[in-house]
Structure formats: C-alpha cells, structure tokens
Amino acid sequence: MFEFLIISDCHYDSKNHQSLALLNRALEYVKKCNKIDKLFILGDICNEPTECKYIDFERQFLMCGINKDIYALAGNHDNLELMKSSFKNIRVEEDVKFSNFNIVMIDSSKKTFSKMPLGSGKVNETDINRIKDITESSILIIHHPVLEVGSEKFKSIAIENRYDVERAVLNNKNIKYILCGHGHSFMKSRKNNLIQYMSPSTAYGFDHKDNIKLVKTASTGLLKASIHQDELFIKEVLA
Numbered sequence: 001m002f003e004f005l006i007i008s009d010c011h012y013d014s015k016n017h018q019s020l021a022l023l024n025r026a027l028e029y030v031k032k033c034n035k036i037d038k039l040f041i042l043g044d045i046c047n048e049p050t051e052c053k054y055i056d057f058e059r060q061f062l063m064c065g066i067n068k069d070i071y072a073l074a075g076n077h078d079n080l081e082l083m084k085s086s087f088k089n090i091r092v093e094e095d096v097k098f099s100n101f102n103i104v105m106i107d108s109s110k111k112t113f114s115k116m117p118l119g120s121g122k123v124n125e126t127d128i129n130r131i132k133d134i135t136e137s138s139i140l141i142i143h144h145p146v147l148e149v150g151s152e153k154f155k156s157i158a159i160e161n162r163y164d165v166e167r168a169v170l171n172n173k174n175i176k177y178i179l180c181g182h183g184h185s186f187m188k189s190r191k192n193n194l195i196q197y198m199s200p201s202t203a204y205g206f207d208h209k210d211n212i213k214l215v216k217t218a219s220t221g222l223l224k225a226s227i228h229q230d231e232l233f234i235k236e237v238l239a
Contacts, residue, residue: 002098005030005068006223008042008143008181009201011077012057019203020060026202026222026239027064033224038096039068042181042199043075043109043143045083054086061089071096074109075143075181076121076157101137101227104130108144112160119157119182120144123165131168131175137230139177140169146178147196149189152211157182170194177232179225183208186221186236197234199223 007030010023030039046053061070070090074080084092096103110122121144131140140146144159146166159165169175170192177195184201185208205219224235 002101002227003033003036004038004040004225005033005036006040006042006179006199006225007202008199008222009044009075009184009203010041010046010057011044011201011203012046012053012060013048014053014056022220022239023060023202024064026220027060027066029222029237029239030068031064031066036224037068039066039070040103040141040179041070041072041090042141042179043073044077044181044201045072045075047077049077049079049082051082051086054083058087058090071103071105073105073141073143074107076109076119078109080107080109098227100230101139102134104134104138104140106131106140106142106165108142108159108165114160116160117157120160121158122160128161128164128168131165132172134172134174136174138175139179139232140175141179143180144182145180145189145196145198147189147191147194149187149196149198150183150185150206151208151214153214154183154206154208166191176230179223184216185219186223188234195232197223197232200236202239 108121184206200221205217207215
C-alpha cells in the first residue's frame, strides 16, 4: 500500500496571519504522518506570486520540520517559471513513478485565449497529448477540475478547453482517477469509470450552494490518499 498527502490552494501571504496559522496547522498534521514520505501541492500557492513569497512559503516546511518529498504544480494564481526558479527542494511538475502506478502532473495554469473570468486556465496541446499517450495505470494531478463540478459560478472559472481535456482523459482507460484543487471544497465526482476528487483549501472554503457568487467559508483541510491493489482511497482531514 502506498500513501501520500495532498494540500491545495494555500494562497500564501506572510502578512495574512490567519491563512499563515491555518497553513501551519495543516503542516503540523503533515509532520505527524511520519510514515508518509510524499506530499503534493495542487496549486494556488501564492495570491500575488513573487520570488520572495515562494522562498518564504518553502521555508515554512523547513520551520515545521517536514522531511518529505514535496511536489507542486501551478494554479491560476501562480507563476510557473518563478516557482521553478525559487523552490530549492519542492519539485515542480515532476511526475512520480511507483511500482504499480504513476502520478502524472498536468499544468492548467496557462492563460486563456478567449476572455474568461479571472481564475480560469488552459491546458496546452503538449499536455493533452501527454494524457493521450499514457500507457500505464496513472493518477492525473491538475489544479482545475476536469469533470464539471460545483456551483454555476464556480463552473465559469474553469479550464478553457476543458472538453478537450476531459475527452482525452475519458478515452484513456489507463487513467482511473483525477486529483484536483481550485474549488476550496472536498468533492467526489464520477463520469463513466473515471473518479475525480477535489481537495479542500488550507486557507478558506467555498460555499458551492451559492450559484451567483463565490462565498468564502471557514472550512479548510487537506487530503490523505492511499493506493491498495490499484484502487485509490481518499480521506478528508479537516484542519
């Protein structure tokens, strides 16, 4: 059995004492899971990304005494190139291969071609082809949801070419699961044989019952994942 942890949508800002405290609370749980050696960060690390903020974000893990392999991808609030140049120990968009499955990281933080609401993203053709070419049992990790989920307002800040991405995933039987962030709420959705889990945020939640606007809530958390005989099991951990 393999286990790993997932955090998402940290929206790190050292001047925001509440979000910093909530992040550190999540990291304390991560530290306690001393038998789990891998952590994945599903994007939206910083609200207004700078090199200093990314360096300071990574420093939080050192200050908490976390000694794990950490992997991250960019969200719509992030700057992918800054992440790559700023992080020293956090691995950016690096796929992970286990004995019986792979974790494939897909970037959805690209700017949209058409005018879409702030928070939307795009997956480039290269990554869509990567999805099509997956030949081994894999879990897809991406910031934005691939399967449509959440409130009507939330659905408007999606992947611009979501249908193309969804089609590529559904047509590849080697992909059984998607792990995503962006929605600040734990949700499980299914289409055909594909299951998608959306991670809560460490900073704040969204009320998906409101279809007019995105209403923030105090609900925060992270995910604990385990793989047993090619099946993925997810547990929400409230922080």
